[in-house]
Amino acid sequence: MYGKCGLVDKARLVFVLSGPHKGVRRDVVMWTSLLNAYNRNGMFKDVIRVFEDMLVEKTKPDEVVFLVVLSACGKSGNVAKGLELFELMRKGFALVPGPEHYGCVVDMLCKAGELDSAWKFVRKEGKDGSRFGVSVWGAILSASRSCGNVEVGKIAASKALDLEPQNTGIYMELSNLYAGLGMWEEIVQLREVMEERGLKKDVGFKIDEILERNYRDGPILYWISGYIEGYSDASWCLEPDECKSTGGFIFTMGGAAVS
Incomplete structure (x- = not known):
């Protein structure tokens, strides 16, 4: 919750207070929540740092954890680290990558030119x-x-x-x-x-047009799909006010993205 609201420091505090204590280690769910909080807020170096801390505490990462760290590498352009982690996933932890993991690697390489x-x-x-x-x-x-x-x-x-x-x-x-x-x-x-x-x-709309329609027609939920910086083939159902933070991009309503 704190991570989704941009309150990363509070998310970190909750994580720290959760342990480890009395010999009980934090589980993979707790680690994943913190990783997501950093990744969601663009703190990609912290994603890698927390992942390494997770390994030090001997908590085994799962497929979701690797999806988060690969995503962070792609957004930050850290290709070498991303490829290293992809191999670690397969050979170090014997996990089978899914289409999402392959997508992250390809997207990372493409974004890096x-x-x-x-x-x-x-x-x-x-x-x-x-x-x-x-x-x-x-x-x-x-x-x-x-x-x-x-x-x-x-x-x-x-x-x-x-x-x-x-x-x-x-x-x-x-x-x-x-x-x-x-x-x-x-x-x-x-x-x-x-x-x-x-x-x-598909008919395209700019963000200011979406907000204007919301003002004129009342609260509306929009299904927005498209390419946003740092994401690939991403889709959201957003309240129009949430769209303000993405300003400058063109989306389509109810279909694939067309810029």
Whole structure:
């Protein structure tokens, strides 16, 4: 609760008062709560420090703990540490990474501008297709657009659409890739495919437009999905007032993100 409210010092105090005492160690749930508090509030170095303290106290981390620390590495751009922790998870604690863990690693590499490394990682780990969700292929596609790598981008888009054929955000991201390279014929073909499948580009709203609609129409809950700095393929159902802290980003209502 304190962590969600930004009161990290109080969250830390509760954690400290919880132990260890009388030979009783804090359990993994307590550690995870503190890790989440730091991660949620952008204190990524503290996430790594607390994780190391957890290991010193000989509390075994679980899959959720590794998801938090991998997320922190991705947000802070600490690629080397993130890859080290991913291997620690598999080899040090014999835990099986899920699609979310692979997504964190790929997103981390892509955000660091290491598309080649991300692609090699996907090809190496991708023998079992169930390991990767849409967020992985979306991150590859987004990074391909930034680098102008149409070959990798088309493969990533195809893989993502195999999983979610109705995901208009993937189509629009691929369209943006084509546009950046002046591939206008491909854009026309892509739009024709969307029309044939009955897909339409989601209507976008800026934060100030959302707040204006809230003022005019009364309290409304909005389902907002999209890419926000530090997150990938994230979705929230937020009160409009909560959207103020994300200012400057464009979201879509009830569909995939389109910037």
